[in-house]
Amino acid sequence: MKYLQAVLGILFLTLTVYAHNPGADDSLPWIPFTWEPENPNKGIPEKTQFSIPVKITGISQQFEALINLNSMARTMLNGYAFDRCLKKYPALKQRIDTTRIAYIQDIFCPFLTKIELTLGEIVFPETDIPLFYNYLYTAADSLSAKSEKRIATIATDFFADGVLVIDYPNERLCRLNEIAESWKEKFYFVDIRKSKDYPKVILPLKIAGSTRNVIFETDCNMFPLLSTPSKISKIIDAKCCTDTLLLGYGAERIELYGYKIKGAVRLGPIVFDSCPIYEVEYIDDDDLNKAKVWGIIGNRYFLNRTIVIDYKNGKFGISY
Template identity: 25%
Template sequence: MIKHLPFRIFVYSIFISLVFACKNDAKIVQNEYEIASDTINFQWQKLKQGGFTINHGAILIPVKLEGIDKTFKMQLDLGIDHNVIYGDTLRAITSAYPALQNNIQHREGYDVFYNQIHFGNQQPIAQDSLMVQKNFGKSENLKDFDIIGTLGANEIKNKILLIDFKSQQLVITEKLEDWEADSFSYTPLRFKNNQLYLDLIANGSKNAVVYNTQASMFPLATIDADLFKSITEENNTEIKKLKSWGEEISFTGSNIITKIRIADVNLPINNKKAFFTEAEKVSKTLKSENLKAVIGSDLFMNNTIVIDLVNNRFGIK
């Protein structure tokens, strides 16, 4: 049960998140998942900001609400610690299904909607309570929209999340078979403030970064000038100005030309850019956690990753 409001939205969201809106029998065979009962197929949501498009903006997972014969989608955002349903969207749902109005309970300053939600593979999600984010989402006819909310880090706490980016499939489990686990290269993982902290290797040195499955504006964004200079072209830079929480922030970007890796796996850098900012709000927040950069899913499009919150490790292959 959700006891506390509000969402803990950190300044990492300047880089990480742009919000628009189980039992395991799956196996990995030759770098691909077999289609099993607990395999979840996901889609990408494109995001647009500042005149450019982010193709891999947000992971959308199919879900079904109890009592409604329609498949919806929810974003996977490990940067929040609970599940959310958009308030305007919920109003459209309860207009079409008035009985569900009884599932809303009022708390001091916020509402909670109770419903047993299932993933697209029919497995129930961990929590049956969704915090209502007021004045957000769509309120048109139910048939005209499908994204209804966000799934948070509570879905994978003390569990293991595998994401096969090539196949656009994921699995949530409690244990890996030995041969599965041995197929990954690992680096230590810290899970703090609902953020995933790990090391990125560049020029032989470790750089503490934060990764989130939710949207990242850039493949890599850093507050460390030395790191930026060491991995990018000295010339051919570009400037992006984006707004976050009403403040315009300037980023300097350039092509990544130096190999970067996680554990022992080199990441794809062709046509990938890194961006640097000196914005005080961003720098102060990241420096407070001794972080140098934020990375997004765009760096993993050729890989399968494992976010292992049982053994506190991040795996990649």
């Protein structure tokens, strides 16, 4: 009898966790993601950015798409890579609409219309995406290579009318229509600041006892937390440098320094694990002040948690 009660107790606990924690619910339409280490210090793996598998109906090749929140508002296809697809699949030219234009980074981009995207195993029909011809990754062998090639960036607009859930421990994400009422008991929620063009994920972090607004970035951010030298000077011991990174921009080499923070980093009741903060001189104080933010936070603080971004209602949740 005691054994049966124990089994029932475990079963009840398991069902309760699944009901309250979306990161534990395998029935959700999860899309797996893959980490891309880009730490310039060789031998030090760093989870900096992640991508998801993508297929375009009518093209046999498997591609990948980078998840980029905040630094880029628009989902886009790599125009150079897609042009190579047109050589093998010329019928896709009929789906390019040059009368519809997206203006991205000072470039006019036509739309590829009414295509069917499959992210992981989840199908998104009737999708319109601009073709961007200043893409960082040219993917010259995107059709001939056996490995997956990046052909797209999935940005904030893809989730703007719903909810994005990122389950970091299990390396997966999903897009939902709304937050389940039961989740609210297991997540701490804060408001997302609204902007004219798209909602930025700006979090009110308490750093070393003071509240500072930081932008949450998922793309190309190898730093757990970063800001300008003048802004971090009050919360670090300048004599206690814990890390040095060497970044390359063409022929230029830039050294970045990480420091231990004097005090804890918190989001409401959540206390994050200790991570260094990096000073970066290529970000200007005036730019941060204009955006009304203190710095940028990356993925690293959330690696052992599930987060929920409710773009529709302007909420950000982190699991307790």
